[in-house]
Amino acid sequence: MLSITCRDVGQNCDCIVQGETEEELMKNAAEHAVKDHGYTEEDIMTPEMKERIKSHIHKS
Numbered sequence: 639m640l641s642i643t644c645r646d647v648g649q650n651c652d653c654i655v656q657g658e659t660e661e662e663l664m665k666n667a668a669e670h671a672v673k674d675h676g677y678t679e680e681d682i683m684t685p686e687m688k689e690r691i692k693s694h695i696h697k698s
């Protein structure tokens with residue numbers, strides 16, 4: 639299982655987003671950011687943000 643917390647990517651939020659694969663994690667992270675933080679998917683899916691998310695993924 640892969641996971642990331644919002645705090646890892648600079649949000650003041652302790653939610654943990656999980657996914658079985660990197661692709662699923664990115665999708666779940668985008669959904670969470672849109673639903674709970676008022677972002678649009680375009681805001682999240684920039685190359686910079688993808689890199690930031692990827693560099694903070696925890697494996698468990």
Ligand SMILES: [Zn+2]
Pocket residue numbers: 644649651652653670674675
């Ligand atoms: Zn959050």
